[in-house]
Amino acid sequence: MQLTSASAATAAPDGGLASRVFDRLDARLEVGLDLPVALALSGGGDSMALLDLAAIWARRRGRRLLAITVDHGLNPDSARWNSLAEQAARARGADWRGVRWDGPRPSSGLPAAARTARHALIADVARAAGARVVLFAHTQSDVAEADWMRARGSSLGRVRAWSPSPAWPQGRGLMLLRPLLSESRDGVRTYLRERDLGWVEDPGNADDHYARSRARRDLTARGEGAALTPALRPIRGPAPTVSSTGVVRVSRAASGRTLAVAAVCAGGGSRPPRGERLARLLVRLAAGEDFTAAMCGARIEAVGPVVTLLREAGEFARHPPGSPVAPSGPVSGAVLVWDGRFELSGLPAGTRVAAAAGRQAQLSPADRDRLGRLPAAVRPTVPVLIREGSPAPLLAGQAGRVRSLVGQRLALALDETTREADLADAPHGASTPDLLFSD
Structure with missing residues (x-):
């Protein structure tokens, strides 16, 4: 673990990285709104740089900033890291909330489980505070590492500059904004040093047990990682329609991305379809075949030019949803x-x-x-x-x-x-x- 100076330069930065990030925040966020903008703050270099930039932007634009730190309980130094994150947030005029992941630890797939839990916990805190947008500090280097991992069989999703929270249903209605996504990790570290800002170096980043660490080491050794992931294909055909009962209708000519998102939304889950499963359905659709299939908890009915997606009754019966109960006492806000x-x-x-x-x-x-x-x-x-x-x-x-x-979930996922x-x-x-x- 490395802790650098925790003092912040007093002069507000302008130009360069700061100017680019401010422009991206201005392009997405409102000014003078009495709702907080949330920010995921791990204490690492990328998130500490984003905290500094977002705090300056928030002061200039009349917004409140809420930094949220998740303690995964995976490192004995995590309490000290949380303290550093809190001090840094409050020193910049931001509010701060710390939450801990106390869920069961899987025997395999720990990074994915921790990532899922982190998104859910952050979404819960952000929604409770009234935030609509959560800032994440992913950089161009993170994109390159994820591409490296996918090329070796990972099912890790692609990150975008503006996208819905992947936590469901905790993240409903929340958008994620990544204003550093086209910046390199080295460039962000340069900003931190110029501003005399501190950050945590998690030793897990060098642990070759994790694919992310192996990707980082390999890309660093080869001097790679500057290329951004190619843009996703645009939506084809008419816009999807959604009924009040959650039945989605899309064109047979819809893109694979549209079909995948529609199935996830109609099925009510959060896990995207496997690539090979989606590819087979697209082949059948392109061939003009009429058929009924199931994917992601959704029933898919292809008839003529229209594909209808609704909750799959068979899957619904095999894995019935829970039965939530409205609490006793005042329930007007429940x-x-x-x-x-x-x-x-x-x-x-x-x-x-x-x-x-x-x-x-x-x-x-x-x-x-x-x-x-x-x-x-x-x-x-x-x-x-x-x-x-x-x-x-x-x-x-x-x-x-x-x-x-x-309906709204689908609209957010399809960039409406x-x-x-x-x-x-x-x-x-x-x-x-x-x-x-x-x-």
């Missing part, structure tokens, strides 16, 4: 997420959320009529409410407020938003037309 597809609020205390499957005959005639208007494959997978002291279930939307999350301002009309959830069964 929000429940069910099956990764619906957000429920304003429910009476003690109300349990369950699937319509197996309960359709118990619904009232009016609710059975509402349900009967839906496609048969959709009916078992919509939520019903089980109320305390009432034997009959109630179709969700007849008590409290229920909205589909699929470009700025923080685009999130203002529907923070942390689907937009008003996505209300379920709002007669």
Whole structure:
């Protein structure tokens, strides 16, 4: 571990790296908004540089900055690192929150599990504070390392400058912004030294047990890592449409990226499809074949020019979602997420959320009529409410407020938003037309 000076230069930087980062922040974020911008702060060099830059930008633009540090509990020095991160954040006028990962440690795939937990914890804190955007300090060097790992079989996803939080459902409605993504790690370290800023060197970065460390060592030895990942293919064909029950329709000519994202959103999960599985479906679509398939918890029906994606009832039955219960006491602000597809609020205390499957005959005639208007494959997978002291279930939307999350999630994933301002009309959830069964 290396700790450099913790003092910060007093003069605000202009030009060079600072100017480029300020321009990227200005292009995405609002000015003078009374909501914080969140920032993932590990204490490492990249995040400490971004903290310094973002704090200067926030002061100039009238925004609050919230730095969030996750302690994975994987290093005995982590408490000291957290203290350094807190001191650095508060010295720059930012608020700070520290959270700890206390979940089980897998016997294999620890970096991936830690990364997933980190995103979820950061999303929870950011949403609770009212933030819409979280800044991450990934650089061009991180992109090159991820490309190196993918070339050797890793399923690590590609990072983009502006993308939705990968944590689901914790990160719903949150966007990630990476203003250092086109900068090199060496350039960021130069900025830190010029500003006399301190950072932590995690010894895990040199541990060859981890693929990321091997990638960093190999690319450094070869002097590589400057090339950014090629841009993703643009969306082809008409824009997808989404119903209030989370049924997605896309063109048969849609790109693989669109099909993959649509399947993840319709299925309510967070794991993207395997490349070979997606490739086989694209071949069948290109050949004009009509078929039914399943992927990512979604049922895929290709008929003529349209591909319909909805929750797969068979997968739904094999792995049923949990049954969240509205808490006792004041519940006006309580929000429940069910099956990764619906957000429920304003429910009476003690109300349990369950699937319509197996309960359709118990619904009232009016609710059975509402349900009967839906496609048969959709009916078992919509939520019903089980109320305390009432034997009959109630179709969700007849008590409290229920909205589909699929529409907004798909819009964010397909780059239909470009700025923080685009999130203002529907923070942390689907937009008003996505209300379920709002007669």
